Amino acid sequence: MIKAQINKRLIGANGSFELDVELQIAKGEFVALYGPSGVGKTTLLRCLAGLEQADQANIKFNGNTWVDTRLRINLEPQLRRVGYMFQDYALFPNMTVRGNVEFALRKGSSTHRINELIELMNLGELQHQKPETLSGGQKQRVALARALASEPSLLLLDEPFSALDTEMRSRLHNEVLRLQRSLGITTIIVSHDVSEVYKLAKRVFVMEAGRIAQHGTPADVFSAGQTSGKFRFTGEILALEPMDVLYSLTVLVGNQIVRVVAMPEEALKLSVGDAVMLVSKAFNPMILKLE
Amino acid sequence: MMTYDIQPLILTFKLATVTTAILLIIAIPFAWWLANTKIRFKPVVESLVSMPLVLPPSVLGFYLLLAFSPEHWFGSWLDKELGIRLAFSFAGLVIASVIFSFPFIVHPVQAAFQNLPKSLTDAAKVLGKSNVQIFFRVLLPNIKPALISGTVLAFAHTVGEFGVVMMIGGNLPNSTRVASIAIYDEVESLHYDVANFYAGVLVLSSFAILMVVYMVNRKARK
Numbered sequence: 055m056i057k058a059q060i061n062k063r064l065i066g067a068n069g070s071f072e073l074d075v076e077l078q079i080a081k082g083e084f085v086a087l088y089g090p091s092g093v094g095k096t097t098l099l100r101c102l103a104g105l106e107q108a109d110q111a112n113i114k115f116n117g118n119t120w121v122d123t124r125l126r127i128n129l130e131p132q133l134r135r136v137g138y139m140f141q142d143y144a145l146f147p148n149m150t151v152r153g154n155v156e157f158a159l160r161k162g163s164s165t166h167r168i169n170e171l172i173e174l175m176n177l178g179e180l181q182h183q184k185p186e187t188l189s190g191g192q193k194q195r196v197a198l199a200r201a202l203a204s205e206p207s208l209l210l211l212d213e214p215f216s217a218l219d220t221e222m223r224s225r226l227h228n229e230v231l232r233l234q235r236s237l238g239i240t241t242i243i244v245s246h247d248v249s250e251v252y253k254l255a256k257r258v259f260v261m262e263a264g265r266i267a268q269h270g271t272p273a274d275v276f277s278a279g280q281t282s283g284k285f286r287f288t289g290e291i292l293a294l295e296p297m298d299v300l301y302s303l304t305v306l307v308g309n310q311i312v313r314v315v316a317m318p319e320e321a322l323k324l325s326v327g328d329a330v331m332l333v334s335k336a337f338n339p340m341i342l343k344l345e
Numbered sequence: 346m347m348t349y350d351i352q353p354l355i356l357t358f359k360l361a362t363v364t365t366a367i368l369l370i371i372a373i374p375f376a377w378w379l380a381n382t383k384i385r386f387k388p389v390v391e392s393l394v395s396m397p398l399v400l401p402p403s404v405l406g407f408y409l410l411l412a413f414s415p416e417h418w419f420g421s422w423l424d425k426e427l428g429i430r431l432a433f434s435f436a437g438l439v440i441a442s443v444i445f446s447f448p449f450i451v452h453p454v455q456a457a458f459q460n461l462p463k464s465l466t467d468a469a470k471v472l473g474k475s476n477v478q479i480f481f482r483v484l485l486p487n488i489k490p491a492l493i494s495g496t497v498l499a500f501a502h503t504v505g506e507f508g509v510v511m512m513i514g515g516n517l518p519n520s521t522r523v524a525s526i527a528i529y530d531e532v533e534s535l536h537y538d539v540a541n542f543y544a545g546v547l548v549l550s551s552f553a554i555l556m557v558v559y560m561v562n563r564k565a566r567k
Contacts, residue, residue: 105467131470138471144464148486157482158472204472 055081055117056208056240060101061110064264066092073097073108073264079257081116082238084231086245086255086272094264095244096141099210102242103138104131115208137206137239139214143197145185151196152181158203171199174233191222198226202233209234211243215250227253248276287332294326305330349542352519353527357547360435360523361503364442368499371443372450373492377480379451380458395452397445406512409441413513433515438523441513442503449502450495457491458484490562497558501551 056079064073073094079085087095100106102113104120107128113121120129145154155168155177172181175195185193194214201209211230215223231254234241245251251258252272260268260275268275289307294316296302301321303314314332316324324330379390397405413431414420423429431437461484469479485492507525514521516530524543531540 100467103467103471105470131467132473132475134471135473136471138468140464140468142462142464144462144468146465146468146483146487148483148489157469157474160473200468200472 055079056102056113056115058102058113059111060098060108060113062094062097062101062106062108064094064097066263071264075259075261075264075266077259077266079240079242081240083257084234084241084243084255086243086251086258087261088245088248088251088258088275089261089267090246093261095261096212098261099138099212099242099244102208103136103210104129104134105138135204135207137201137204137209139194139197139201139209139211141212141214141216143185143193145193145196145200147185150182150184151177151188154185154196155199155203158200160204163205167203167205171203175199175229190217191219191226194218194226198230198233202237206239209239209241211241213244213246215245216247223250230254248272252276285332285334285336289330289332291324291326291328291330294321294324296321305332307332349539350518350527353522353524353543354546356435356519356522357504357524360438360442361500363439364446364503365496365500367439367443368446368450369496372447372495372499373454373485376451376454377458377484380455395448398448402445402506402508403512405445406441406509409437409444409509410513413437432513433517433521435520438510438514438521441509442506445506445509446499446502450499453491453495453498454488457488461487493561494558497554501554504547504551 056077058078059076060073062073064071071094075094075098087098089095097106101108101111101121108121108123110123111121112123113119115134118129119125119127120134121127146157149157152168152172155171156165159165159168172178175198177192177195177199180188180192180196185196188196194217198214215226218226227250230241233239243250243254245254255272258269258272258275259266287307289305289312291303292306292311293304294301297315299318301316301318303316303321303324305312305314312332379387379394384390410432411417412419413423415424415430415432420430420432423431429436431440465483465487466479469483474482505525506523507529510521510523510526511529514523514526516522516526522530524547528540528543528547531537531543
């Protein structure tokens with residue numbers, strides 16, 4: 055179990071603010087830190103790993119004190135047995151894929167583990183290549199294999215899937231979920247993607263300007279306890295054309311273009327480039343399962 | 346037919362080899378320290394390191410000569426306590442060359458250390474690696490091109506040294522009479538063919554050394 059209380063002054067884009075959080079995470083739990091960039095999610099992760107020092111902190115892991123600023127205790131990152139996946143993967147360019155994973159082995163662990171992980175992450179064909187020749191998704195798998203090779207008791211994932219396309223992302227989500235469950239490693243993922251948080255985490259901490267604004271299950275947090283009977287989408291107006299007595303509105307929602315009609319009195323207030331919200335009743339929609 | 350004394354050439358390459366070896370041991374850790382330190386007087390240290398780049402070699406040679414002379418407290422302390430005389434000796438040349446070529450190895454290596462992503466060190470730390478392991482297995486192998494060019498530049502620069510040697514080494518055969526000095530000396534005595542021989546060897550060897558560096562670096566980047 056992790057019990058952490060961390061306080062640190064940070065310099066953000068809009069001046070300085072205070073990172074002030076208290077977390078409690080059960081053993082084997084998968085939690086997410088969710089929030090926009092620049093609110094201190096990565097810093098929080100780095101403090102847990104021991105790569106950054108807080109101004110004032112108390113971190114306990116399974117009953118061992120990692121950090122206690124009052125007693126001047128600060129366990130080195132080397133001794134914390136943390137698996138960390140960096141946003142830029144941080145693969146060692148001088149080592150092959152296999153070399154990277156091997157480098158992570160603790161003294162006394164068998165090389166058998168390397169073969170297992172390479173197999174598991176589907177890296178067999180790539181194992182003798184250098185990281186620079188790999189695609190983003192492949193690098194990500196190497197980084198995950200390396201983080202697991204050190205037999206961590208805590209796994210920290212810093213926006214690991216942000217650079218991937220949807221399909222690869224979904225595959226790796228399943229992979230991580232499966233591994234996390236079978237190994238029972240306590241895992242914290244930093245993400246600003248709602249669907250990712252929904253899929254992976256049992257619990258989510260929503261961070262805003264250095265504080266935890268909300269926490270609970272993803273369903274509780276993101277739908278605020280009550281499910282709405284409406285679809286809501288935000289988008290940008292691409293075109294606005296008169297059509298008989300109505301107006302036709304072309305709106306970009308995500309990466310889809312939709313065309314809707316607007317009443318003249320609505321259309322008069324709008325112009326191309328405006329951000330709008332489209333609301334529609336979610337009554338009797340067609341539901342198609344995707345393979 | 347004139348017989349050429351190749352002693353000055355041997356001495357030159359011996360000086361360059363010893364100097365480079367010493368530089369490798371002290372300049373690389375120093376460059377690493379300089380790349381990572383946050384001390385306030387870092388600009389002072391950086392300026393001091395770079396001084397040999399801008400100063401006329403004779404200035405450096407002049408002050409070293411003063412410091413090494415038995416009249417000076419440092420020189421007399423060395424002489425009395427350790428029995429070493431640095432002025433007009435090979436050991437003195439080595440010390441001067443190390444100082445003089447220091448920036449040539451520190452600059453590229455420091456820049457390379459600074460350009461390495463910080464996350465590499467962080468990643469190695471969370472994997473439980475000690476600082477020594479990180480230095481030798483992660484950092485050094487990833488700055489190989491800079492290491493090679495720094496080493497070779499320092500070597501080549503020592504080969505080409507003249508002013509400093511002139512000031513503190515003089516022209517003692519087998520001890521301080523390096524090739525660059527010998528060339529000057531032979532020209533003064535109008536032995537142009539001997540000077541030409543030394544000069545030619547330096548031109549060819551310098552060209553060969555530089556070409557090897559560029560070829561190796563091109564391969565390393567691929």
